[in-house]
Each structure stands twice: as C-alpha cells, then as structure tokens.
Amino acid sequence: MANLDDLYREIILDHYRTPRNRGELSSPPAIRTEGFNPLCGDELVIYLDIQDDVLVDIKLSGHGCSISQASSSMMSAAVKGKTIDEVRAAIERFKQLMTVHETTLDGNGEAPVADLRTMGELAALQGVVKFPVRIKCATLAWNTLSQGLDDYGVQGTGSK
Amino acid sequence: MSSYNPRRVRVDTPLLERVINGRPITYLDSASSTLPPRPVIEAMARYYELRHANVHRGVYQTAVEATDVYEGARAATARFINAPQGMDEVVFTKNTTESFNLLAKSWGAANLKAGDVVLVTEMEHHANIVPWFQLRDQTGIEVRFVPVSDDFRLDVSDLDRLLDGVKLFSFTAASNVLGTRNPVKELTRIAHDHGALVALDAAQSVGHQPTDVVDLDVDFFCFSAHKMLGPTGLGVFWTRAAILESMPPFLGGGGMIADVRRDGYVPADGPTRFEAGTPPIAETAGLTAAIRYLEGLGLANIARHEDELTGDALKRLANEFDGRVRVIGPADTVDRGGVLSLDVDGVHPHDVAQVLDQFGVCVRPGHHCAKPLMRRFNLAATARASFGPYSLTSDTDVLLEALGSAVTMFA
Structure with a gap:
C-alpha cells in the first residue's frame, strides 16, 4: 500500500507553505507561458527571463494542489541561473523520475529511476509515482516550462 | 407499500463491502455515480x-x-x-x-x-x-x-x-x-x-x-x-x-x-x-x-433520508474545524440535495481528497464540469461529498474524522 508520507514529504509541504520564486516578470521582455490541468482546474503561469542562453530569472503564479505547487517551487529553485541546456536536461531527468514502472505499482522493488543524487530536493517528489493520478500534478510545471522554451524557440547551444 | 431502510440498501450493494487502505469504504461520491445494488448487477x-x-x-x-x-x-x-x-x-x-x-x-x-x-x-x-x-x-x-x-x-x-x-x-x-x-x-x-x-x-x-x-x-x-x-x-x-x-x-x-x-x-x-x-x-x-x-424503496423516502443526512452534516461541518471548512452551497436543507462541496482553508481539494482516501473516504475533487460556476465563486476546485440511498450518518462520522486529519496535516 502506498503510504501518504511517501507523497507528502516534509520538504514538499515546506515548499507548498512557503513557495519560492512566486511573482511575475514584465512580459515582454520575459517569456510568459500558461499551463493548465483541465481535470483539477489547476493553473500555472511561468515567467522566464533568458539572457545569453542562461535562465537568469524565473517567477511563478497561479494556483494548484500541494504537489503541483511544491513541484513548481522546487523546479524554479533548481533551474534558476542554469544554462538552457542544463534546464532541458533537468526537465528530462524529472520526466524520467515521473515515469511509471510496473514494478513500482506492484510494490515489488524499486524502479530504475534517474540518478537521485543529481536531483537534490526534487528527489523528494519520487513518492508521487506511487500515486499515479497525482503525476500530472507534479509534471504540470515542468511541461509548462518545456512548452515555454519550445514556444519561444529557445535553443540550448547543445541542441542546435 | 415501500419499505425503505438505508442499512438494507447497504447490504444489497456489493461495492460497499470493499475495504480501502484498511478501512471499510465510505462512499460519498454518488453525485458522480451511484453504486448499483445486486438486483441491477x-x-x-x-x-x-x-x-x-x-x-x-x-x-x-x-x-x-x-x-x-x-x-x-x-x-x-x-x-x-x-x-x-x-x-x-x-x-x-x-x-x-x-x-x-x-x-x-x-x-x-x-x-x-x-x-x-x-x-x-x-x-x-x-x-x-x-x-x-x-x-x-x-x-x-x-x-x-x-x-x-x-x-x-x-x-x-x-x-x-x-x-x-x-x-x-x-x-x-x-x-x-x-x-x-x-x-x-x-x-x-x-x-x-x-x-x-x-x-x-x-x-x-x-x-x-x-x-x-x-x-x-x-x-x-x-x-x-x-x-x-x-x-x-x-x-x-x-x-x-x-x-x-x-x-x-x-x-x-x-x-x-x-x-x-x-x-x-x-x-x-x-x-x-x-x-x-x-x-x-x-x-x-x-x-x-x-x-x-x-x-421499492420509494423516492420520497430516499429524499427524506438524504435530507436528514444533509442537515446533520451541514450542522456538524459548521460547528467543527473553527470555520476552516466552508460548504459552498446553501447552509440549510430547504430546496437542497445531499451534495456538499467543501472548501478547506489552505488545503487544495486534491490534497483533501488524497488524505480522505487514506481513510477509505471517496469524494470528488475538481471543478465538477461546472467551470462557469466555479469562476463565479472564485474557486478552482472543491472537494465534493455527496449522499446516496445507502448513505448513513456513520459515513459523515468518517468524513469528519478524515477532514480533521487533512486540516491538521496542512496546518
């Protein structure tokens, strides 16, 4: 049985109660992207200030559940100040973390997830996979960020 | 002649025998879908x-x-x-x-x-x-x-x-x-x-x-x-x-x-x-x-029973939780059915529903396919509990116990 403590780790509740990088950036020049979770009504707006291939600043507004709010807050802390390549790589790592493996659902052993050591606080969101309907909550911010980079044609140097 | 006893309906409804997370299921999502009794199945x-x-x-x-x-x-x-x-x-x-x-x-x-x-x-x-x-x-x-x-x-x-x-x-x-x-x-x-x-x-x-x-x-x-x-x-x-x-x-x-x-x-x-x-x-x-x-049950009997359940739940929700749980709907049972949309202060409905699930309580979080109404009240979502002909006040007991846990967890 999936334990609720796996989902609501203290670090997640901390980010939910005191979210990082809340606010707005004037757009333009900042990139503004909206994300929606049509099932639960969550809405997220991400503002990205990108200069010389570096995500100089990121701000978030909107509303959502503890998982989506914590995930977006942790994401903002993880990607702020990183190069676009590093941001893209972080998005990929996180999506891998959120991939459901049959073994995880059966509770038979651990799934082959991304290297948690490189993920810092984000590793706390690993427990979300045990609650499959909540994965969409955790990935909303990351998909929105990815969409923002795509929409505005932001390419990392490595992806040219 | 109808003979309505919600406990009998409960016995007739196989799904209510389920145990969820170690607790007997508390099904409070009849506004989404009701549970079929054995004769239907x-x-x-x-x-x-x-x-x-x-x-x-x-x-x-x-x-x-x-x-x-x-x-x-x-x-x-x-x-x-x-x-x-x-x-x-x-x-x-x-x-x-x-x-x-x-x-x-x-x-x-x-x-x-x-x-x-x-x-x-x-x-x-x-x-x-x-x-x-x-x-x-x-x-x-x-x-x-x-x-x-x-x-x-x-x-x-x-x-x-x-x-x-x-x-x-x-x-x-x-x-x-x-x-x-x-x-x-x-x-x-x-x-x-x-x-x-x-x-x-x-x-x-x-x-x-x-x-x-x-x-x-x-x-x-x-x-x-x-x-x-x-x-x-x-x-x-x-x-x-x-x-x-x-x-x-x-x-x-x-x-x-x-x-x-x-x-x-x-x-x-x-x-x-x-x-x-x-x-x-x-x-x-x-x-x-x-x-x-x-x-056989008599729909007027069901209406009366659900009315009593709703009145009882409204009263108890108003008295507990120090105002942290708000019911989005009429506060009395006049011209009102057994649907209780809950807004828990500081706790997102999805999180409310997740905690409730640990107690075997089934409620529906979300906008309930009524987004214009949700916007009208500046809500993205609510956690909705709703009664059916098999519901009992003991369901409300478990709901309140589980809500208490959700309020504490996110306090």
Missing part, C-alpha cells in the same frame, strides 16, 4: 447469460427476448417519469451529455436560427453549456446565463428581461456542485409565459426525489441511468411525442432508418430514429432493475 448478468442477441433484428427466441428486455426498459422508464404518451416518447442515449447533444444538434439545429436565444444558468454542468456554444458557433444563436446569487441560488430578479427572445430555457433540477434544487415548476411556468420551451437536466434529481414530467410541465428531460443505481453507458432523452416526431435524426446508421436506397434514406419513426447502431441492451435490463429497486 444480476439483471445485467442474467441478460448476458440467457438472452443476449441483437435487438430489433432476429426472429429467434432469444432475439425476441432481448428486444423485449430493451423495449420493456423503455416502457418502465416512461412509467418512472410519467411520460404522458408512454414509451414512444423515450429515447435511449449514452448519458445525459449525449441527451443534451441530441437536443441541441437535432431540435436546436432545426428550430433555432441566428439571433434566437437559449437561456441556461450559471450553475449548469458543461453538458448543458458546451452543446449550446457549439450550436452558437454554427448558427449564430445567443447563449444567455441566469446568474447565481451569493446565497447559491438562481438570481431570478431579472428573469423576465433575460427571457426576452428566448426559445429554450435549459436548466438543471439540482446543482451537482452546490446541491441547490431549483424551483422547476415555477421557472417552467414563467418560461412558458414568455413562449419559451423548457429543458431539464435531471441527472442529479432522478435518483434522489420523485419525478413526474407531467407535473413539472417541462418539454425536454435528460438523465443518466448510472446516477440512479443503474449502469453506466445509458442515458435517457424524453420529450413530448409531438415534438419528438418533428425532430430530425441525430446520428445516422443502422437501426434508425425506415429505408435506404442509393440516392438517400428515410428515417424511422419514433424513438428509434435517434438510436443508430446496436444500443446498450444489457444496460437497459439494469435500468429496469434500478427503477424497480428505487420504486
């Missing part, structure tokens, strides 16, 4: 075991029996809602949503032109909004809304003006979010005085209170079997025979035709004109069983 199993065949086709014994099952359900449904011309007025659809699509895309497209107005309300389910927007985008009709006031009831102060030019007033008997029961007869009388027809979304009422379309005097009536102890996949569309006969076909294909030639087709008469393709047959056996089961 058995009627469908018996159909497949003994009678299954396609309907309206074969002359062999089981095919005749299958057709009897299907048409018998139509007759039972007609009696259940008191259709004046009987089964010839009852169309089977997939669900309430499809019934509204039938109304908009058949009757609406044939009878409404640019500038005509369809009046709905701010508390409608998307099923009674989106088909009208689709028709608007095609033909240029106007879709107008009756607002909802701060007391969670329709604001009818301006109704006469809103009804000006309205061809159809389409509204819900009971809100799936607020629990509010609308004054159907009164609204219908006023709409008729303005020359408008009336369509009623009865999805939230048919399983919880008696229904009589003659008494209500509405012109169209839509509901789903699975919200009245029946199976999913089966809905009902009712209208007066005179209107039904004038409506063009909806979906095209087998079963809905009188004749097909290389240069065209002639649609069938009566309800079958709207039932293209092989219909849900076993489900109609389930619906008949559900109707008999509900009639």
Whole structure:
C-alpha cells in the first residue's frame, strides 16, 4: 500500500507553505507561458527571463494542489541561473523520475529511476509515482516550462 | 407499500463491502455515480447469460427476448417519469451529455436560427453549456446565463428581461456542485409565459426525489441511468411525442432508418430514429432493475433520508474545524440535495481528497464540469461529498474524522 508520507514529504509541504520564486516578470521582455490541468482546474503561469542562453530569472503564479505547487517551487529553485541546456536536461531527468514502472505499482522493488543524487530536493517528489493520478500534478510545471522554451524557440547551444 | 431502510440498501450493494487502505469504504461520491445494488448487477448478468442477441433484428427466441428486455426498459422508464404518451416518447442515449447533444444538434439545429436565444444558468454542468456554444458557433444563436446569487441560488430578479427572445430555457433540477434544487415548476411556468420551451437536466434529481414530467410541465428531460443505481453507458432523452416526431435524426446508421436506397434514406419513426447502431441492451435490463429497486424503496423516502443526512452534516461541518471548512452551497436543507462541496482553508481539494482516501473516504475533487460556476465563486476546485440511498450518518462520522486529519496535516 502506498503510504501518504511517501507523497507528502516534509520538504514538499515546506515548499507548498512557503513557495519560492512566486511573482511575475514584465512580459515582454520575459517569456510568459500558461499551463493548465483541465481535470483539477489547476493553473500555472511561468515567467522566464533568458539572457545569453542562461535562465537568469524565473517567477511563478497561479494556483494548484500541494504537489503541483511544491513541484513548481522546487523546479524554479533548481533551474534558476542554469544554462538552457542544463534546464532541458533537468526537465528530462524529472520526466524520467515521473515515469511509471510496473514494478513500482506492484510494490515489488524499486524502479530504475534517474540518478537521485543529481536531483537534490526534487528527489523528494519520487513518492508521487506511487500515486499515479497525482503525476500530472507534479509534471504540470515542468511541461509548462518545456512548452515555454519550445514556444519561444529557445535553443540550448547543445541542441542546435 | 415501500419499505425503505438505508442499512438494507447497504447490504444489497456489493461495492460497499470493499475495504480501502484498511478501512471499510465510505462512499460519498454518488453525485458522480451511484453504486448499483445486486438486483441491477444480476439483471445485467442474467441478460448476458440467457438472452443476449441483437435487438430489433432476429426472429429467434432469444432475439425476441432481448428486444423485449430493451423495449420493456423503455416502457418502465416512461412509467418512472410519467411520460404522458408512454414509451414512444423515450429515447435511449449514452448519458445525459449525449441527451443534451441530441437536443441541441437535432431540435436546436432545426428550430433555432441566428439571433434566437437559449437561456441556461450559471450553475449548469458543461453538458448543458458546451452543446449550446457549439450550436452558437454554427448558427449564430445567443447563449444567455441566469446568474447565481451569493446565497447559491438562481438570481431570478431579472428573469423576465433575460427571457426576452428566448426559445429554450435549459436548466438543471439540482446543482451537482452546490446541491441547490431549483424551483422547476415555477421557472417552467414563467418560461412558458414568455413562449419559451423548457429543458431539464435531471441527472442529479432522478435518483434522489420523485419525478413526474407531467407535473413539472417541462418539454425536454435528460438523465443518466448510472446516477440512479443503474449502469453506466445509458442515458435517457424524453420529450413530448409531438415534438419528438418533428425532430430530425441525430446520428445516422443502422437501426434508425425506415429505408435506404442509393440516392438517400428515410428515417424511422419514433424513438428509434435517434438510436443508430446496436444500443446498450444489457444496460437497459439494469435500468429496469434500478427503477424497480428505487420504486421499492420509494423516492420520497430516499429524499427524506438524504435530507436528514444533509442537515446533520451541514450542522456538524459548521460547528467543527473553527470555520476552516466552508460548504459552498446553501447552509440549510430547504430546496437542497445531499451534495456538499467543501472548501478547506489552505488545503487544495486534491490534497483533501488524497488524505480522505487514506481513510477509505471517496469524494470528488475538481471543478465538477461546472467551470462557469466555479469562476463565479472564485474557486478552482472543491472537494465534493455527496449522499446516496445507502448513505448513513456513520459515513459523515468518517468524513469528519478524515477532514480533521487533512486540516491538521496542512496546518
């Protein structure tokens, strides 16, 4: 049985109660992207200030559940100040973390997830996979960020 | 003579034997879907075991029996809602949503032109909004809304003006979010005085209170079997025979035709004109069983019981949690059904529902397919608990215990 403590780790509740990088950036020049979770009504707006291939600043507004709010807050802390390549790589790592493996659902052993050591606080969101309907909550911010980079044609140097 | 005892209904409902996360299930999501009792499940199993065949086709014994099952359900449904011309007025659809699509895309497209107005309300389910927007985008009709006031009831102060030019007033008997029961007869009388027809979304009422379309005097009536102890996949569309006969076909294909030639087709008469393709047959056996089961309990008895449960829950929710749990809906049981939309201060409905699940409590988090209403009250979502004929005050006990845990966890 999936334990609720796996989902609501203290670090997640901390980010939910005191979210990082809340606010707005004037757009333009900042990139503004909206994300929606049509099932639960969550809405997220991400503002990205990108200069010389570096995500100089990121701000978030909107509303959502503890998982989506914590995930977006942790994401903002993880990607702020990183190069676009590093941001893209972080998005990929996180999506891998959120991939459901049959073994995880059966509770038979651990799934082959991304290297948690490189993920810092984000590793706390690993427990979300045990609650499959909540994965969409955790990935909303990351998909929105990815969409923002795509929409505005932001390419990392490595992806040219 | 009806003999209603919710504990008996509980014993009849196999799903209520489930244990979830180590606790007996506390099912409080009947506004989403009700749980079928054994007679409904058995009627469908018996159909497949003994009678299954396609309907309206074969002359062999089981095919005749299958057709009897299907048409018998139509007759039972007609009696259940008191259709004046009987089964010839009852169309089977997939669900309430499809019934509204039938109304908009058949009757609406044939009878409404640019500038005509369809009046709905701010508390409608998307099923009674989106088909009208689709028709608007095609033909240029106007879709107008009756607002909802701060007391969670329709604001009818301006109704006469809103009804000006309205061809159809389409509204819900009971809100799936607020629990509010609308004054159907009164609204219908006023709409008729303005020359408008009336369509009623009865999805939230048919399983919880008696229904009589003659008494209500509405012109169209839509509901789903699975919200009245029946199976999913089966809905009902009712209208007066005179209107039904004038409506063009909806979906095209087998079963809905009188004749097909290389240069065209002639649609069938009566309800079958709207039932293209092989219909849900076993489900109609389930619906008949559900109707008999509900009639055995007595819908007035169910209404009284759910009223008591709702009054008790409203009182206890108001007294506990120091105001941290707010009910989005009328605070008393006057003209109100057993739907309790909860807004827990500082806790997102998804998180509320997740914690409740640990206690085996089933509630529905989300916008309940009523986004205009949620926007009206500046909410993205609520956690909704709702009662059915098998609900008991002990369900409310567990709900409150679990809510206490959610409030503490996110404090």
